[in-house]
Amino acid sequence: MIKNRLREWLDEKTRVQIAIDGIMPQRALLKLKRAQIPLYDVKKPQKNRILFSTRKKDSEKVFAIFPNVCYNSSTLSPYVAQKVGEKGLGKVVKKLKNRIGLLLGGLLFCMATLAADAFVFGIEFVGSTVYAREAQMALEQNGIRLFRPYAKGNEDLVCAQLLQCNGVSFCSVQKRGMRVRVEVQLSPFTDVNLAQGDMFIAYTGTLKALTVLKGTPLKKVGDSVQSGEKIVGAFMTGENEQTKAVPVIARAAVACTYENQVQAGDMQSAFATAYLSLGLTDTDTIQTTVIERTEQEGTFHVKIQFTVIRTMNF
Amino acid sequence: MRLIGELFDAVEGEGFSRCTWVLGGDAYLEGVKTVGDFTPEKIVLFFKKYGMEIEGQDLFIRKYVDGDLLLSGKVLSLRMIDEKGGRL
Numbered sequence: 001m002i003k004n005r006l007r008e009w010l011d012e013k014t015r016v017q018i019a020i021d022g023i024m025p026q027r028a029l030l031k032l033k034r035a036q037i038p039l040y041d042v043k044k045p046q047k048n049r050i051l052f053s054t055r056k057k058d059s060e061k062v063f064a065i066f067p068n069v070c071y072n073s074s075t076l077s078p079y080v081a082q083k084v085g086e087k088g089l090g091k092v093v094k095k096l097k098n099r100i101g102l103l104l105g106g107l108l109f110c111m112a113t114l115a116a117d118a119f120v121f122g123i124e125f126v127g128s129t130v131y132a133r134e135a136q137m138a139l140e141q142n143g144i145r146l147f148r149p150y151a152k153g154n155e156d157l158v159c160a161q162l163l164q165c166n167g168v169s170f171c172s173v174q175k176r177g178m179r180v181r182v183e184v185q186l187s188p189f190t191d192v193n194l195a196q197g198d199m200f201i202a203y204t205g206t207l208k209a210l211t212v213l214k215g216t217p218l219k220k221v222g223d224s225v226q227s228g229e230k231i232v233g234a235f236m237t238g239e240n241e242q243t244k245a246v247p248v249i250a251r252a253a254v255a256c257t258y259e260n261q262v263q264a265g266d267m268q269s270a271f272a273t274a275y276l277s278l279g280l281t282d283t284d285t286i287q288t289t290v291i292e293r294t295e296q297e298g299t300f301h302v303k304i305q306f307t308v309i310r311t312m313n314f
Numbered sequence: 315m316r317l318i319g320e321l322f323d324a325v326e327g328e329g330f331s332r333c334t335w336v337l338g339g340d341a342y343l344e345g346v347k348t349v350g351d352f353t354p355e356k357i358v359l360f361f362k363k364y365g366m367e368i369e370g371q372d373l374f375i376r377k378y379v380d381g382d383l384l385l386s387g388k389v390l391s392l393r394m395i396d397e398k399g400g401r402l
Contacts (some may be wrong), residue, residue, distance in 0.1 A: 026352035029378065033348075042375035044352050301381075 014090025015040060016050060020066060022079035024140040025050035026232045031065050053087055120150050122179040128186045131165050138162055139173075147288045150175050158182075166193070194247040199232035199312040202279075203223050205256030208307060213314070215248035225254060232312070251311045255287075259305040267291045272302035331361040340376065341368075341385040345360065349375075350368065350399065365395040 020028045030215060032039060042052040047184045066081035086094065096103055114272055122137065124144065138161040143151035155173040162171045169187035173180065199215065204227045207219050216233040219225060224249060232250045235243045258278055264270035270291055280286075290303040322332070322337075341357065343366075350358035350365065357368045363365035372389035394402050 026349045029352075033378065033381065036380055038377065038379035039375065040377050042378055044354065050352070053315075089337045123352075137366075 010090060010093060011056040013058040013063075013085040013088050015053040016056050017084040018054060018059060018062055019084045020050045020052075020079050021082070023048060023169065025079060028066060028079045032062065035061055035065060037061055049076055053083065055085075056090060059083070086134055092259050102215075114177055118182050119178060120144060120146055120148060120152045120175070122224050124179050124181045126181060126183040128153070130177040131162060131168065131184055134165055135162055137186060139180070139182070144173075144180060150180070188260045194249075194313045196234065196247055197232045199248045199250050199252070199310075201229055201252060201254055201310060202227055202229050203254050203308050205258045206253045207231070207252065209253040211251045211252075211314075214246050215250055217250075226279045234239055241274050247313055249313045251297050251305055253307065253309045253313045255305070255307050258302070258306070261294065263298055264300060265298065267293075267300060270302055271304075274302040274304060276306070278306065280306065280308065321400040326377050328371050330363070334367075335389070338388075341389065343383045343385065344381065346378070349378075354387070358395070359383065360397065363397070364402070365397065365399060369393075371402045 022028065026044065028050065029039065029042070037054055037058045040053040042050065044050050062081050063083075063226050066077050066079045075111045085091070089285045091190075123136070123144075125135060135158070139145070141161070142157045143152035144154060144158065152175075158173045159171040162182075166186055170183070170185035172183045174183075174225055175181075203225075205225060207221055207223050207225050210217055210219065210221055210231065212232055214236070216235055216237065217231070218233050219229075221229045226229060231252055232248050234245060235250050236246050237243050258274060260274065262270045264273055270290065285307050286306040287307065289305075290301075292301045293299075294301050319355065322330075324394060330382070331343065333344070334342040345361050346359050348360045350360055352358070354373050355371065357373050357375075359366045359368070368389055369391040370387050370389040373385065373389070376381060377384040378384040396402055
């Protein structure tokens with residue numbers, strides 16, 4: 001029922017373009033007028049051809065009045081009607097039917113984009129990145145995580161947490177497309193609390209890298225360092241050999257080796273005991289681990305080669 | 315449009331047709347019996363008593379249904395003719 005009505009409505013909105021060929025083709029219009037067929041956009045592009053459009057349901061009448069003799073030789077008519085094309089909504093529907101794959105692909109793409117828009121595919125930090133780690137934690141605590149649906153309405157909670165950080169004067173959390181944009185601005189009048197004094201290293205090993213932005217390096221890359229040794233001095237020497245006290249801003253990487261006898265029930269426990277005694281952080285890396293049983297019952301020989309990275313005001 | 319009404323009252327039953335022209339635009343003609351000649355430069359229309367020869371540029375029939383005809387294009391001249399196409 002609905003399908004039939006839709007088809008009728010579509011036919012009503014569709015115009016069929018027809019060409020009538022014959023001598024003095026304008027005379028054919030008289031017959032069409034008598035048949036009360038509305039004609040639209042009547043043009044005469046050639047001497048023996050007239051072009052016009054008519055409603056789809058009326059086009060059948062036109063072909064009945066001026067049949068195409070090529071197909072029906074028993075009927076004689078001085079004029080021949082031919083369908084040239086379609087206009088209006090019918091043409092659009094026909095085109096869409098021919099490109100159904102493209103249409104479905106486009107629809108799928110739009111739906112996928114809309115669905116993906118609700119997720120978080122990236123977090124972008126704008127302004128000061130000093131509190132990037134704190135911002136990341138605040139986002140996670142409030143349910144804003146990568147590859148998860150965006151927890152809308154928690155932006156104020158994240159900002160409230162970040163505004164508690166020292167020196168933060170402005171904070172904004174916005175979702176832009178598939179990314180979350182966190183903007184943190186520090187107040188220009190904030191006193192920066194830099195740790196004072198020299199930089200010491202708490203591990204024994206070889207200095208692999210040393211970056212000093214402020215201060216004076218007291219060791220070179222490749223030097224061996226002892227636990228508790230000073231590696232960067234909190235001073236800078238000027239042109240006139242005058243020294244000036246400055247806060248140290250530096251980063252050092254030290255390659256270390258831990259070797260010890262550990263008493264434990266099994267190898268895993270032995271490694272855990274040794275690892276905990278090292279006091280490593282997230283930035284430190286373990287290169288090799290060797291755990292061997294000793295002749296003594298419940299004692300393991302543990303050897304760990306690792307690199308520690310320590311910073312001061314960096 | 316009382317004046318037009320009076321005009322049509324006076325010629326009622328005489329077989330005249332009503333034509334409305336928009337200068338520089340389309341023309342609406344009632345009571346068209348046949349289309350005598352039809353090219354983009356010239357259209358000849360026949361009514362009940364008289365005919366009409368319209369000359370112009372890019373002329374075409376926008377709509378033609380049941381004796382009502384909507385003509386589009388640039389009309390340059392208009393001449394009344396008799397039933398046989400001769401000049402009045």
